[in-house]
Each structure stands twice: as C-alpha cells, then as structure tokens.
Amino acid sequence: MSIRVERVSKSFSAYPALGDVSLTVRDGEFVALLGPSGSGKTTLLRILAGLEVPEAGKVWFGERDVTRDKPASRGIGFVFQHYALFGHMTVARNIAFGLDVMRRGSRPPKRDIAARVHQLLELVQLPGLGNRYPSQLSGGQRQRVALARALARNPRILLLDEPFGALDAKVRRELRVALRQIHDELGLTSIFVTHDQEEAFALADRVALLNQGRVEQFDAPAEIAANPASAFVTSFLE
Amino acid sequence: MFVLLFGAQGWFGPWLERHDIRIIFALPGLVLATLFVTFPFVARQLIPLMSAQGSADEEAALTLGASGWQAFWRVTLPNIRFGLLYGVLLCNARAMGEFGAVSVVSGHIRGETNTMPLQVEALYNDYDFVAAFAVASLLALLALVTLALKSALEWRYREELAAIH
Numbered sequence: 001m002s003i004r005v006e007r008v009s010k011s012f013s014a015y016p017a018l019g020d021v022s023l024t025v026r027d028g029e030f031v032a033l034l035g036p037s038g039s040g041k042t043t044l045l046r047i048l049a050g051l052e053v054p055e056a057g058k059v060w061f062g063e064r065d066v067t068r069d070k071p072a073s074r075g076i077g078f079v080f081q082h083y084a085l086f087g088h089m090t091v092a093r094n095i096a097f098g099l100d101v102m103r104r105g106s107r108p109p110k111r112d113i114a115a116r117v118h119q120l121l122e123l124v125q126l127p128g129l130g131n132r133y134p135s136q137l138s139g140g141q142r143q144r145v146a147l148a149r150a151l152a153r154n155p156r157i158l159l160l161d162e163p164f165g166a167l168d169a170k171v172r173r174e175l176r177v178a179l180r181q182i183h184d185e186l187g188l189t190s191i192f193v194t195h196d197q198e199e200a201f202a203l204a205d206r207v208a209l210l211n212q213g214r215v216e217q218f219d220a221p222a223e224i225a226a227n228p229a230s231a232f233v234t235s236f237l238e
Numbered sequence: 239m240f241v242l243l244f245g246a247q248g249w250f251g252p253w254l255e256r257h258d259i260r261i262i263f264a265l266p267g268l269v270l271a272t273l274f275v276t277f278p279f280v281a282r283q284l285i286p287l288m289s290a291q292g293s294a295d296e297e298a299a300l301t302l303g304a305s306g307w308q309a310f311w312r313v314t315l316p317n318i319r320f321g322l323l324y325g326v327l328l329c330n331a332r333a334m335g336e337f338g339a340v341s342v343v344s345g346h347i348r349g350e351t352n353t354m355p356l357q358v359e360a361l362y363n364d365y366d367f368v369a370a371f372a373v374a375s376l377l378a379l380l381a382l383v384t385l386a387l388k389s390a391l392e393w394r395y396r397e398e399l400a401a402i403h
Contacts, residue, residue, distance in 0.1 A: 051297055071300045078301035084294040088316040098302040101312070153303060 001062045001075075001156040001189050002027045003048065008057030010043055017043040018054070019213040025191065025206075030183050032200035033193045035210035036236070041193045042161055044210070048191065049078050049159050061157065074157075077150030081162040083142045085134040091145050092117045092130035098152040120148040123182060140171035147179070151186070158183070160192035164199065176203055197237065201225075209233055268353065276332045280325035287321040320395040327391065331384045334377065 005023040009016070018040045025031050033041040046052040048059060050071035058067045066074055085094050093100075095117045099108060108116070121127050124144040134142055143163060150158065163179070164172040180203055183190045194200050200207045201221040208218040209232075217229040228234040295317060299309035315322075337355040352360075354377050361370035 049301055051301070071297075072303045072305065076301060078298070080294055080298060082294065084298035086295060086298075086313055086316075088319075097299070097304070097312075101299075101302065101304040101308045149298075149302065 002060075003157065003189060003191070004058075004060040005044070005048070006058040006060065008044070008047060008054040008059065010040075010047060010052060010054045016213050018047070021057070021213070021215055023208060023215060023218060025189060028187055028189055030180070030203065030205045031191045032204035032207045033191060033210060034197060034200040034207050035195065037195060038212075039210040040213040041195075041210045043213075045159050045161055045191060045193050048157075049076055050074050051078075075153075075155050076157045076159055077147075077153075077155040079143070079146050079150050079158070079160040079163045081165045083134070083139075083146045083166075085142055085146055085149070087134055089133075090130060091121075091126075091132050091134065091137070094134065094145060095120050095130075095149045095152055097149060102153075116152065120151060123151070124148045125178065138171075139167050140175055143167065143175060144178070147182070151182075156189060158188045158190040160190065162193050162195070164194075164196075172199075179203070209236065211236070272333045272336055275336055276329040279328040279332055280322070283321050283325035283328065284318055287318055291317055320391070324388070324391055324395075327384065327388055331381065331388075334380055334384070 003023075003025040005021060008018055008021045010018040021040070021044060023044075033044060035041045043052060047054050050066070050069055054067065058065055060066065061074065071078070086097065089097070092114075096113050099113045099116065102108075117130060118127075121130060124147055126141060126144050126148070129137070129141070129145075134145065137145065143166075147163075160179075164175055167175065176199065179190075182188075192203075201224075204221065206218060206220050207224060209216045209224065211232050217224055217233050219227075219229075224233065225237065228237060295313050296309050299313045300306075304312065334353075335355060336353070337359075354373060358370050358373050358377070361367075361373060
C-alpha cells in the first residue's frame with residue numbers, strides 16, 4: 001500500500017521534531033529513514049504508526065486519510081528496537097496476540113490461530129520455539145519473534161524502529177537478509193529507521209535522509225551517493 | 239479529614255443524614271480511613287516499577303490491534319502483578335495495625351465498628367489485661383505471618399523486585 005506524508009509537523013514542548021515533512025512511498029517499496037539522532041526519523045515513524053499525532057499535515061495510506069486513526073485500526077505491523085515482547089507470555093502467545101485481541105465475531109478459531117502461529121514461526125525461521133518464553137531467547141531470536149508477531153494480522157505496511165540496533169554485527173546481517181526476503185515474499189510496503197548508513201544503503205530501495213526534522217534528500221542509494229543534494233548529505237556520507 | 243467531610247457538621251454530613259447513609263462511625267468510614275492511610279504503600283510500590291518498565295509494551299499491544307482496556311488487562315496488569323501483590327501485602331500489614339485514623343472515625347461501637355488494635359485498647363481500658371494481651375499476641379502473630387509472606391514473595395520474585403530498586 002502506498003504511503004503519503006503531506007506537510008507533517010510535530011514538536012515536543014517547543015522543540016521542533018519535524019518541520020513540514022512531505023514524503024511519498026510507493027506500494028511495495030522498502031524505504032529507510034536515515035539520519036543522526038534527534039533528526040526526527042523515529043518521530044516520523046511513530047506518526048505513521050499512530051503512536052504520535054502530528055500538529056499539522058496529513059498521512060494517507062493508499063486513498064485513506066489515517067491522520068487521526070488509532071494504531072489499532074491502521075493495518076500496520078510495528079517492530080520496536082528493544083523488541084517489546086510480552087515477558088509473561090510464551091513465544092506462541094506473543095505471536096498470536098494480535099489475533100487473540102480481535103472481536104469475537106471476526107476472531108479466527110483457536111485451531112486456525114495455532115496454524116497461523118506455526119506458519120509465522122517457519123517464516124522467521126524459528127520452528128518449534130513456540131513454547132519458550134522471550135527471556136529464554138537470544139536477541140536475534142527475540143527480534144524474529146517480534147517480527148512474526150507484527151505480521152500476524154497480515155498488515156500491508158511494516159514499520160521498524162531501529163530493528164537491528166540492539167544486535168551484534170553478525171546477527172544483524174543475517175536478520176537483514178531475512179527481513180528483505182520476507183518483505184519481498186509478502187509484498188509489503190516497509191519503512192525502517194536507522195542511523196547506520198551502510199545498513200540503509202544495503203537494504204533499502206530508497207533512502208530518506210533526515211536532518212533536524214527535515215528531509216534533506218529522498219532517493220535511491222546510488223543516486224544519493226552520486227548526487228548529494230546538500231552539504232549535509234555530503235558530510236553525513238563521509 | 240473524613241470527619242470533616244462526612245461528619246454531622248461536615249460538608250456532606252446533612253445530605254447523608256437526610257438519606258440515612260452512615261459513613262462516619264460505621265463500617266464505610268473504617269474502610270475509607272484505612273484506604274486513605276494504606277494506598278500510598280501500593281502506589282509507592284508501583285510508580286517506580288511502572289516508570290522503569292516504560293510504555294513500549296503497551297504501545298506494542300496497541301499497534302497489534304488491542305484496545306486500551308485489552309492492553310491494560312493483558313499487558314500492563316501482568317507486568318506489574320508482583321509489584322501489585324507486594325503492595326497489597328504491605329497495605330494489608332498496615333491496615334491490620336492502623337490505629338489513629340480508624341480510632342477517630344469508628345466511634346468505638348463495640349461489636350459493630352471495631353478493629354483489632356481498637357479492641358486491644360478497649361480491653362486494656364477495661365483492666366481486662368489477659369484478654370488485651372491475648373488479642374495483642376494474635377496481632378503480633380498476624381504480623382509474623384505477613385512477614386513470612388513478604389519474605390516468600392521477595393524470594394520468589396526477586397528478579398522483578400531488583401528491577402524496581
């Protein structure tokens with residue numbers, strides 16, 4: 001599903017986090033929001049998720065204006081930097097959470113939920129770990145579970161907030177490949193936040209470079225490298 | 239404060255009297271007074287725990303399609319369950335021994351509005367020392383039981399408690 005951000009502004013107690021940001025992400029694209037800390041990239045992602053409400057501007061998913069919609073009704077999956085798995089639930093219950101909280105009329109029967117959990121564990125390459133608790137898993141495994149959980153309700157849009165930030169380099173590379181595969185396989189539209197330039201350039205179709213709440217450049221990695229749009233872009237890439 | 243609010247000359251006193259609702263010198267008064275002095279124990283226990291845990295889990299629940307209530311019941315409450323239990327235990331310990339506030343509000347109506355500490359005082363004032371000490375011993379015993387429960391909880395959930403301090 002395409003995503004359109006239209007002149008969005010947001011500030012936190014007088015300090016502006018985003019100033020008049022516009023951005024269009026095409027259906028099926030994999031986009032990275034790249035920038036130094038405090039550049040507003042996480043704020044933009046949280047606005048897309050509905051966890052923050054912009055002071056001005058609009059957000060469109062396809063033809064739908066979702067600016068004021070609650071996170072629950074946006075049809076998104078969200079992956080947090082520190083996983084945010086529910087520690088008192090098993091991996092299987094964590095993954096099933098999105099389905100378990102559905103209204104009785106629309107909720108699939110238990111057997112279907114179990115089958116779906118099984119299928120998602122296969123997708124993230126953790127078959128058979130459903131009965132473990134998050135505390136019994138490694139960081140990389142936890143993030144895979146978080147990814148499976150975010151995908152349980154078949155979102156069309158996947159939002160990831162520094163998904164590999166807390167992982168070591170080797171696990172990070174493995175997970176990157178897995179994420180890109182899942183994105184292509186499911187035909188998702190994905191946006192992920194990172195401050196790691198190499199990661200953004202390796203993974204994304206297009207990269208949006210943010211600085212002080214503004215988009216400095218939004219282009220394919222090769223184009224950014226060849227034609228940096230501003231002095232900031234040049235210095236950031238060095 | 240409760241006497242000022244709910245007493246005969248208090249703000250709500252005349253209205254309550256007209257509707258034949260008795261709060262002060264009755265059971266609701268005792269309960270209110272006890273809640274007032276013991277709730278801070280639960281709050282003291284939970285506020286640092288909840289601010290340490292942050293809101294990421296709740297946000298995760300919301301993005302997964304949960305309503306606010308579902309997020310609270312399925313995620314927030316289980317996350318704080320041991321802190322809450324611990325707070326309730328401390329609260330209970332305080333409630334058993336509470337004397338001052340309850341004494342003012344209850345009006346010492348025997349057999350109707352009485353708590354164990356008040357009973358000790360009443361018996362003692364009647365020179366019934368044996369009974370007074372018996373009740374006091376019982377209170378001490380309850381205190382020991384509470385202490386044992388507290389230690390058991392602390393031992394069982396030591397990791398979660400470590401997150402608070």
